[in-house]
Amino acid sequence: MADGSIGTPAIGASVRRREDYRFLTGQGTYTDDINRPGQVYAYILRSPHANARIGGIDTSAAASSPGVVAVFTGKDLEADGIGGLPCGWLINSKDGSPMAEPPHPVLVTDRVRHVGDHIAVVIAETLGQARDAAERIDIDYAVEPAVVDSVAALRPGAPLVWEQAPGNVCYDWHLGDSAAVETAIGKAARVVKLDLVNNRLVPNAMEPRAAIGEFNRATGEYTLYTTSQNPHVIRLLMGAFVLHIPEARLRVVAPDVGGGFGSKIYHYAEEAIVTWAAAKVRRPIKWTADRSESFMSDAHGRDHVTHVELALDADAKFLALKVSTLANMGAYLSTFSTCIPTYLYGTLLAGTYTTPAIYVETKAVFTNTVPVDAYRGAGRPEATFLLERIVDLAADELGIDPAELRRRNFIARDAFPYQTPVALQYDSGDYQTTLDMAMEAAGYAGFEARRREAAGRGKLRGIGIATYIEACGIAPSAVVGSLGARAGLFESAAVRVHPTGSVSILTGSHSHGQGHETTFAQLVSDHLGIPIDSIEIVHGDTAKIPYGMGTYGSRSLAVGGSAIIKAMDKVIAKGRKIAAHLLEAAEADIEFKDGEFTVAGTDRSKSLGEVALTAYVPHNFPHDELEPGLDETAFYDPKNFTFPSGAHIAEIEIDPDTGHLTVLNFTASDDFGRIVNPMIVAGQVHGGLAQGIGQALLEGCVYDTETGQLLTGSYNDYAMPRAADFPNFVLSTHVTLCTHNPLGVKGCGEAGAIGAPAAIANAIVDALKHLGVRHVEMPATPERLWRTIQEHQTRAAAD
Amino acid sequence: MEMKGERRIPAPRQLVWERLNDPETLKGCIPGCESIEKISDTEFTAKVVARVGPVKASFSGKVTLSDLDPPSGYTISGEGTGGVAGFAKGSATVALEEDGAETVLRYGAQGQVGGKLAQIGSRLIDATARKMADEFFTRFVGAMSPESATGS
Numbered sequence: 001m002a003d004g005s006i007g008t009p010a011i012g013a014s015v016r017r018r019e020d021y022r023f024l025t026g027q028g029t030y031t032d033d034i035n036r037p038g039q040v041y042a043y044i045l046r047s048p049h050a051n052a053r054i055g056g057i058d059t060s061a062a063a064s065s066p067g068v069v070a071v072f073t074g075k076d077l078e079a080d081g082i083g084g085l086p087c088g089w090l091i092n093s094k095d096g097s098p099m100a101e102p103p104h105p106v107l108v109t110d111r112v113r114h115v116g117d118h119i120a121v122v123i124a125e126t127l128g129q130a131r132d133a134a135e136r137i138d139i140d141y142a143v144e145p146a147v148v149d150s151v152a153a154l155r156p157g158a159p160l161v162w163e164q165a166p167g168n169v170c171y172d173w174h175l176g177d178s179a180a181v182e183t184a185i186g187k188a189a190r191v192v193k194l195d196l197v198n199n200r201l202v203p204n205a206m207e208p209r210a211a212i213g214e215f216n217r218a219t220g221e222y223t224l225y226t227t228s229q230n231p232h233v234i235r236l237l238m239g240a241f242v243l244h245i246p247e248a249r250l251r252v253v254a255p256d257v258g259g260g261f262g263s264k265i266y267h268y269a270e271e272a273i274v275t276w277a278a279a280k281v282r283r284p285i286k287w288t289a290d291r292s293e294s295f296m297s298d299a300h301g302r303d304h305v306t307h308v309e310l311a312l313d314a315d316a317k318f319l320a321l322k323v324s325t326l327a328n329m330g331a332y333l334s335t336f337s338t339c340i341p342t343y344l345y346g347t348l349l350a351g352t353y354t355t356p357a358i359y360v361e362t363k364a365v366f367t368n369t370v371p372v373d374a375y376r377g378a379g380r381p382e383a384t385f386l387l388e389r390i391v392d393l394a395a396d397e398l399g400i401d402p403a404e405l406r407r408r409n410f411i412a413r414d415a416f417p418y419q420t421p422v423a424l425q426y427d428s429g430d431y432q433t434t435l436d437m438a439m440e441a442a443g444y445a446g447f448e449a450r451r452r453e454a455a456g457r458g459k460l461r462g463i464g465i466a467t468y469i470e471a472c473g474i475a476p477s478a479v480v481g482s483l484g485a486r487a488g489l490f491e492s493a494a495v496r497v498h499p500t501g502s503v504s505i506l507t508g509s510h511s512h513g514q515g516h517e518t519t520f521a522q523l524v525s526d527h528l529g530i531p532i533d534s535i536e537i538v539h540g541d542t543a544k545i546p547y548g549m550g551t552y553g554s555r556s557l558a559v560g561g562s563a564i565i566k567a568m569d570k571v572i573a574k575g576r577k578i579a580a581h582l583l584e585a586a587e588a589d590i591e592f593k594d595g596e597f598t599v600a601g602t603d604r605s606k607s608l609g610e611v612a613l614t615a616y617v618p619h620n621f622p623h624d625e626l627e628p629g630l631d632e633t634a635f636y637d638p639k640n641f642t643f644p645s646g647a648h649i650a651e652i653e654i655d656p657d658t659g660h661l662t663v664l665n666f667t668a669s670d671d672f673g674r675i676v677n678p679m680i681v682a683g684q685v686h687g688g689l690a691q692g693i694g695q696a697l698l699e700g701c702v703y704d705t706e707t708g709q710l711l712t713g714s715y716n717d718y719a720m721p722r723a724a725d726f727p728n729f730v731l732s733t734h735v736t737l738c739t740h741n742p743l744g745v746k747g748c749g750e751a752g753a754i755g756a757p758a759a760i761a762n763a764i765v766d767a768l769k770h771l772g773v774r775h776v777e778m779p780a781t782p783e784r785l786w787r788t789i790q791e792h793q794t795r796a797a798a799d
Numbered sequence: 800m801e802m803k804g805e806r807r808i809p810a811p812r813q814l815v816w817e818r819l820n821d822p823e824t825l826k827g828c829i830p831g832c833e834s835i836e837k838i839s840d841t842e843f844t845a846k847v848v849a850r851v852g853p854v855k856a857s858f859s860g861k862v863t864l865s866d867l868d869p870p871s872g873y874t875i876s877g878e879g880t881g882g883v884a885g886f887a888k889g890s891a892t893v894a895l896e897e898d899g900a901e902t903v904l905r906y907g908a909q910g911q912v913g914g915k916l917a918q919i920g921s922r923l924i925d926a927t928a929r930k931m932a933d934e935f936f937t938r939f940v941g942a943m944s945p946e947s948a949t950g951s
Contacts, residue, residue, distance in 0.1 A: 048885040048914025115914065135882030292918055704921075707911060713918025716852075 011526045014679035018532075019517045028256040031210040031225050036284035039212070040069050042274055043130035044287065045120040045137055046296065047112035050148070050368040050708020051159060054110055054119070055140030062122055062136040067129030070281050071137070072273075073120045074109035082106055082276060085267055085332070086241040089339040090484040091364070093172045099364070100165035104332040106242065106269045106276075112141075113161060113331035114368050115710050116296025121273050123285055146368035146708030150305055150326040153365045161331055161366035170329050170338070170364035175346040176422055180357040181311075184320035188311035192394040198382045199778045200303035200328065200701040202718055203375050205512075207258025208289040209298060213274030217282060221249050224275045228254040229264045229510050230550020233487070235542050237267040237335065243276055247542075250275075254540040257512035261691070262374035263298045264512065265552050266335035270297075295713045300701055301375020303328035304341065304382050310390045316398055318409045320357040321349055323386065327364045330371035337373040338364065343483050344379030344471070344553075350420035351387045352431040352467045352645060353409040358421045368708045374552065376691055376753040380470050388466040388758035389775065396769060402465050402762070403439060407432060410467075417739075424471060426643045428736040429671060431467055435647040438465070438669035441730050442649040450651075460654040460789075461664075462767025465647065466758035472747035473558030473642035473738070490637035491555070492547040493563035495524075495571050497630040499616035501609025502534040508548020509560030510540050513687075514749065515680040516556060522676050523561055523743070527568045528608060529595025546633050554747025557676065558642045558738065565742045566634035574630060575611045581622040582606050582614060642738045642746040646670035648689075648755035650763040659786030661697060661764070667730040668755065673738045673746035681748045682731055688752020689729055694721035695753070696760035700779045719779070771796060800925050801909045806936045810943040812895050812902045816870030818943060819893065825862075828938040830931050833857075841865065847879065849887070851912070851920035851927045856881030860888075871895055885914020889928070908932060 022028050059071040085104040092098055107118050120137055124130035147153045147161070153168040161168055185191055205227075212225040222245055228234050231252040238252075239245045257264060274285040289297065304325050311320040327341035346360040391409075395402040411418050413430040420426065439445070447463045454461035474480075477488035494506040505524055509516055517537040525532045538544055551560070572592050579597030580587040589600045598605035606614075614621060615630040651665040668685055675681050698719035702711045712718040737744030757778060764776050764785070771792035776784065808815055818824040822843060826835040831848040838844060843862040848855065860879025867873045876890035889910030896903040910928050912920070920927070 045883065046914075048880075048917075115918070131883060292915055295918065704917070707913065707917075709913050709917035709921070711917065711921045713915075713921075716919065717922060 011522060011674070011676050013522065013677065015518050015522055015532065015677055017515045017518045017680065018521065019515065030207055030256050030258060031212060031227050032288045034212055034225050034255065036212060036214055039284040039286055040123050040125055040281065041127040041130050042277065042285050042287040043122045043127060043134050044118050044270060044273070044293070045122065045134045046293070047115060047117040047119055049112055049141055049143050050115050050146035052112050052141040052143045054108070054112065055142060057120060058138040059120060061138070062133040065129065065133035065136055067125040068133045069123045069125065069283070070277065071120060071122050071133070072107070072277060072280070074105055074107035077106050077276065078109065080276070081244070082272070083242050085269060085272070086237055086335070087333040087338060088335045088486050090486065091171045091173050091338045091342050092484065094174050099171035099338060100162065100169065101333060102162040102164045106272045114370055115708060116293070116370060117331070118269050121277060123277060123281055148367050148369050148703040148705055148708050150303070150328040150365040150367060152705065153367045154326070159368070161368060165366050168366045170333070170366055172361070172363045173342050174359065174361040176359035177357055178359045181320040181322050181359040184357045185309065185311045185322065188319050189314040190312050190398065192310045192312070192390055192397055193308070194390050194393055194775060195307050196386060196389060196775060197777050198302045198304040198306065198385055199695065199699070200372070201301040201375055201695055201699050202295055202701050203261045203263035203298050203301060204294070204720060205259035205261055205263055208291060208294045209264065209268065209270065210286070210288040211271045211274045212284055212286045213276070213278035214284040215279035215282065221251065222275055222279065223251045223253065224271055225253045225255065226271050227257050227264050228252070229257070229260045229512055229552055230548065231510065231540055231542050232508060232545070232548040233550055234267050234271060238272050238275065242272045251543045254510055257510070260512045261376040262301065262378055262552055265550065266299055266373055268297070292713060295718070296370055296710055299334045299337070299371050299373035300330065301372065302382060303372050306386050308386045308390050310394055312394060312398070316400055316405055316408055318353055318355040321355050323349060323360040325360070325362045327362055328367055328369065328372055329364050330367060330369045332371045334371035334373035337371060339485065340374050340379045341382070345383050347422045347424050348380050348383035348469060348471060349387060349422055351384065352411060352429070352469050354411050355409070356421060360422070369703055376688065377750040378553065380750065381692070381754045381757060384466065384468040384754050385758045385761070389761060392464070392762045392765065393774060403435065403444065406435060406465065406467055424641065426469070427640055427739040429469070429643055429645045430734060430736050431645055434645065434669040434671055434734050435465070435467060437732050437734060438647040438649045438667045441669065441732060442651065442665060442667040444649065447651070454653055458656070460656055460767040462652055462763040462765070464650045464759045464762025464764070464766055466755045466762060467645070467647045468751070468755040469643055469645045470554065470750060470754055471641040472554035472644055472750070473638050473741065474553035474555045475641055476639060477637050487549070488637070489549055490635050491549055491559040491563045492545070492633065492635045493560065493567045494546050494631065494633040495564065495567040497571055497608065497612045499613050501530065501607065501612045502536070503528065503530060504536045504538055505564055506538045506545045507560050507564060508545055508550065509556040510548065510551040512551065514551065514556060514684065515677070519557060519676050519680055520561065520564060523564055524568065527565065529593065530608060554644065554749040557743065557745045558741055558747050559636060559638050561743055561745060562638070562741045563634050563636035566636050567632045570632035570634060571630060574626065574632065575608060577622065577626055578611045578614055579606045582611070582620065639740040642673065642741065644670065644672050644746040644748065644751055646751060646755060648759040650756070650759040652760065652763045652767060654764070654767050654785055656789050659782035659784070659789065661780065661782065661785060663693060663725070663727055663760070665727055665730065666693070668752065669732045669734060670748065670751050671734050671736055671746070672748040672751070674735060674744040675733060676745070681733070684748045685731055685752045686729055688750060689756050690721050690726065690752070692753040692756025693726065693760055696757040696778050696780060698725070698779050698781070768792070800911070800928055801907070802929055802932055803907045804932060804936065806904045806940055808902045808904055808940050808943045810902060811900060812897045813870050815895055815902045815904065815943060820864070824942055827942060828935050830934045841867065845877070845879070849931070851916055852923040854884050854916055854919055856884030858887060881916065883915060885912060885916040887912045887916065904936070
């Protein structure tokens with residue numbers, strides 16, 4: 001394979017990541033690395049209570065503390081007419097009524113609604129001074145009972161988070177054909193039922209959030225440096241809805257960003273605070289979260305409570321699926337929170353199967369917790385988890401091998417395009433092949449011998465399959481608009497060919513670990529036939545990039561990459577005209593290949609560099625027909641979602657005496673469509689698997705149910721996975737091309753986190769099913785496993 | 800978090816009772832207590848520096864005595880804020896029983912923390928509170944021993 005440092009590596013080469021030198025040598029420029037002249041520091045005072053009325057806030061002592069420049073509260077923002085943080089997706093309930101959409105103030109004034117809620121900001125010469133002064137803010141709290149879980153929040157008499165949301169219900173949404181599902185259940189040979197929880201997670205990006213606000217009095221321009229996955233979206237939301245700053249006077253820069261996993265999509269209060277306050281104090285203001293703040297202010301993920309029923313006929317064909325979910329929204333609606341447990345969840349419930357009737361209802365519930373929004377996979381891991389758990393449970397109840405039950409119900413490879421009963425139309429896929437590949441690689445056929453061998457050592461061994469489908473490449477604007485999205489989801493790219501033929505790509509996608517500077521450069525190198533070293537990938541700055549919707553939902557290559565292709569095609573089209581002029585040939589006779597414009601059937605050609613030089617030094621140039629320059633912009637709006645899919649198999653062993661679990665083997669066979677850089681794809685899968693297995697075995701966000709205190713607020717109590725928790729992952733890919741984007745790509749960023757939890761959970765239940773275990777909730781910690789084993793052994797002994 | 804305990808104090812009940820209501824004695828016995836001031840017979844303000852795991856904070860708060868039943872016991876409640884470290888509140892029911900020339904002190908205490916204290920130190924709170932209660936009563940018993948009693 002091509003090394004990639006020189007030459008024109010083809011699509012499909014494992015080119016080393018060009019960005020890694022600066023990351024690995026500490027030379028990246030993250031937001032906190034940026035320091036502006038005259039900069040001061042912000043400290044946000046946060047609520048220690050989950051639910052309390054604020055009687056008064058006395059900031060006078062803080063304001064007169066050493067080094068303090070200013071102290072602001074919600075009243076100061078109100079006085080300036082500052083709006084609340086907007087929610088980007090309107091969901092309507094079953095009865096057609098719009099969701100309850102309570103305010104989301106930048107700083108609260110009269111009530112705190114979760115531990116970590118922001119009350120005041122202290123701005124001082126040093127962070128230490130700001131923090132010390134914050135100690136001297138006196139707040140009169142009247143503490144009231146709090147509610148943190150969605151089941152308790154719906155009980156009569158539960159503390160009310162918002163008056164605007166009676167019963168704590170944000171919306172009561174549904175999708176699918178309820179009558180058809182009930183009919184199918186009525187005539188089914190068997191109906192399998194399960195209650196399960198999808199545990200709340202804290203995103204834990206390596207780089208905590210940070211923001212620097214700056215105001216230039218001379219030009220009237222604001223600049224926000226922020227840890228964002230989508231700087232243009234922040235400019236739009238903060239400028240238009242919160243601070244009322246026209247786009248032309250607001251620049252948002254998202255420099256190197258150290259991981260996001262969704263948590264850096266949203267517009268956060270701190271961004272608005274530092275930008276607004278920078279104009280007040282006329283100095284740049286930096287805010288950087290410490291890890292404790294990240295735990296209680298970054299949007300959390302998951303937190304579903306679900307009942308699922310699967311109806312099967314006598315041949316074990318799926319007839320219907322019925323799903324009822326409570327989704328915890330937290331105390332406020334984060335930017336895209338409302339679409340996650342609805343259109344990114346319910347629409348995925350066909351999975352890889354031909355289930356003809358599906359009905360899903362989701363009740364979104366307010367609680368006194370940190371807002372919940374998209375986290376790696378966002379809705380799709382939740383859908384996959386319940387679906388793959390109920391399929392495994394059905395296989396067990398029917399005495400059919402789980403692989404066989406899946407095979408009977410897969411959408412066949414020749415059935416595409418396939419219309420599901422939950423709105424989506426899959427364009428391509430081959431689920432049986434990825435499952436066969438995974439089973440082969442995992443040694444599925446020989447598992448029972450390994451189980452017996454383990455049993456001889458007193459260990460409980462299990463194997464678990466999960467297949468998955470995602471909807472990625474988010475998203476066709478018209479479709480999401482009709483479903484309530486308040487934004488388009490296209491992407492833009494500009495291809496700037498410089499006079500001597502080097503190229504700058506300005507992309508609206510944002511790289512925060514995904515390796516865009518390499519993958520996109522490979523695309524350009526391949527498409528324009530120029531060396532990778534002469535290609536620059538620019539992203540993350542609204543002053544440089546035409547526009548951008550950013551990176552999430554595995555959309556960068558499928559949507560952002562397609563925009564780059566489109567812009568390059570415009571460059572080639574113009575270059576062809578210029579070359580035809582220079583070569584005195586008809587435009588139709590000019591071919592472009594490997595960086596050369598050639599008159600077909602001759603050896604007469606002009607390189608891209610020569611054409612570019614002509615475009616910028618247009619002495620001999622078709623001025624009547626063309627403008628000088630070689631710089632094209634394109635916007636690409638996808639025609640459909642993309643549908644990556646695959647099969648994951650986990651093999652685990654449990655020590656029944658301690659509950660200790662070892663992941664012995666993890667196999668992932670994925671279909672991501674065309675693959676540009678296999679090494680980067682493998683890295684994405686590894687990261688996703690780590691987070692998926694982390695959810696299954698280790699991670700879980702816990703609040704005290706009485707006081708609403710965040711109990712897993714540090715790495716002391718929130719268990720992050722480590723390298724030693726994993727085996728070497730066995731990966732393979734199978735390609736069916738996406739049929740509707742120019743690259744045939746589908747996306748790979750979330751797959752690991754989607755397939756892994758169900759694969760692990762299925763393996764655990766497989767290891768314990770002889771004890772009568774039907775389900776084990778996540779995270780399956782040693783304590784939970786040990787208790788499960790003890791309870792079932794005791795029950796078995798009693799029988 | 801709830802705790803229970805019992806101490807035998809080599810002093811008559813009336814004296815123990817008086818000392819339990821004396822700010823200077825309380826100041827000397829509450830671990831980390833920097834100041835305590837009497838507002839009324841049943842109300843004090845106090846400043847206490849406490850450390851829970853990695854969090855060290857200065858708590859300012861109010862101490863209230865209620866359910867007064869001299870000299871058999873009372874309920875002592877405290878509520879303090881530690882600024883950005885969060886808050887702590889708790890109460891203890893103290894019962895004094897005569898046993899000859901000595902007094903048996905029984906207490907049942909409960910407490911709660913919030914904010915950063917709960918976030919970082921939740922699994923350390925119980926041990927910390929138990930240690931503080933132990934230290935308080937050890938110091939209190941010490942302050943009530945005959946040498947100390949005659950010396951004061």
